[in-house]
Amino acid sequence: MAQLILNHVTKDFGGGRPAVADVSLTLRRQAFLALLGPSGCGKTTVLRMIAGFEQPTDGSISYGERRLSDAERALPPEKRNMAMVFQSYALWPHMTVAQNVGYPLKVRGISGAQWRKLVGEALSLVRLTDLAERRPAELSGGQRQRVALARCLVTQPDVVLLDEPLANLDQHLRKAMEETFRAFHERSGATMVYVTHDQAEAMALATDVAVMSEGRLLQVAPPAEIYARPEGRIVGGLIGRGSILRLPLAESGERQLGWPVLREALGSRGADGASGGLLADVPPADMLVRPEHVHRGTDGILMRVMSCVFEGERFALDLALGDGQRLKAFSSVAIAEGQTVPFVIASGWRL
Numbered sequence: 001m002a003q004l005i006l007n008h009v010t011k012d013f014g015g016g017r018p019a020v021a022d023v024s025l026t027l028r029r030q031a032f033l034a035l036l037g038p039s040g041c042g043k044t045t046v047l048r049m050i051a052g053f054e055q056p057t058d059g060s061i062s063y064g065e066r067r068l069s070d071a072e073r074a075l076p077p078e079k080r081n082m083a084m085v086f087q088s089y090a091l092w093p094h095m096t097v098a099q100n101v102g103y104p105l106k107v108r109g110i111s112g113a114q115w116r117k118l119v120g121e122a123l124s125l126v127r128l129t130d131l132a133e134r135r136p137a138e139l140s141g142g143q144r145q146r147v148a149l150a151r152c153l154v155t156q157p158d159v160v161l162l163d164e165p166l167a168n169l170d171q172h173l174r175k176a177m178e179e180t181f182r183a184f185h186e187r188s189g190a191t192m193v194y195v196t197h198d199q200a201e202a203m204a205l206a207t208d209v210a211v212m213s214e215g216r217l218l219q220v221a222p223p224a225e226i227y228a229r230p231e232g233r234i235v236g237g238l239i240g241r242g243s244i245l246r247l248p249l250a251e252s253g254e255r256q257l258g259w260p261v262l263r264e265a266l267g268s269r270g271a272d273g274a275s276g277g278l279l280a281d282v283p284p285a286d287m288l289v290r291p292e293h294v295h296r297g298t299d300g301i302l303m304r305v306m307s308c309v310f311e312g313e314r315f316a317l318d319l320a321l322g323d324g325q326r327l328k329a330f331s332s333v334a335i336a337e338g339q340t341v342p343f344v345i346a347s348g349w350r351l
């Protein structure tokens, strides 16, 4: 099975810091990689280099044995058997849905029965068979996006590149489209690379999540792993909801810490400022705490409830420690703002 390999890929547009700096990634066939990171971190540039719209200034990109590009040479996009779906889906307004979907086949000289078969399959994959004869103006935003997806799938690409494809859709449509992507991914076996700002979307769809910052790749891991074991403040702050506390923690090699250790590290940080100032000479470390690990308990330390917001299935709490550090938590019942209540941090992850 061919793998998509980025080997020390750099892209320097010549404006100071490179847009992409020394990124190495190996994607097995059937991987669904979500590329996450703050605006301007280089996600789109990575995607455009894979597609062939940009050439690396250093490093190389290969698909299996085939070198796609390096600083000297680059295979043009149309020779890569890849397809890219953009945020703006640019359909031909004068063509029907079927004609739009079949356009890339026409360009490749495929017509007649083979054309009809491939277009039919692509339309069925995105559940648009019934709308084959409509024109784009007669479709909803989500249906148009599905036409764009079918058009990209019709050539049966090895690699599908998606640049924020759901950014223009409302929440309900996004969920439906996520299902379409998932089904397509399962049935096609294509390698997919998906650029998004939305980490919930990335976690729901991807087999692997890659986090970038300032052109660099910080971590790549399956969604559950990057959620449970993020590396560093940037990844910890970006993936999932969580709070980063700075606490005195002795270096023990342990990264997953339970309440007894955290209780000691919190020392006199209760909202009442009580209990002894332990560990004063231990250097502080960053500790990621997930809201689902913070709960009320009589053996907890006092925290002040700064806000309590109803979110439908639960309440989201903003808690303050005595030293001003804040912590997110969930609660099944409302707690009055301003109250001080004992909370336990059942688990924390040293970043």
Ligand SMILES: Nc1ncnc2c1ncn2[C@@H]1O[C@H](COP(=O)(O)OP(=O)(O)OP(=O)(O)O)[C@@H](O)[C@H]1O
Binding pocket: 013, 015, 018, 019, 037, 038, 039, 040, 041, 042, 043, 044, 045, 046
């Ligand atoms: N053609 C170009 N010429 C010069 N600089 C560029 C070019 N394309 C991108 N850049 C710069 O490279 C950096 C990375 O841009 P890129 O579009 O890859 O980021 P991104 O992570 O996709 O951002 P966003 O999430 O906002 O789309 C930015 O600083 C951008 O200004």
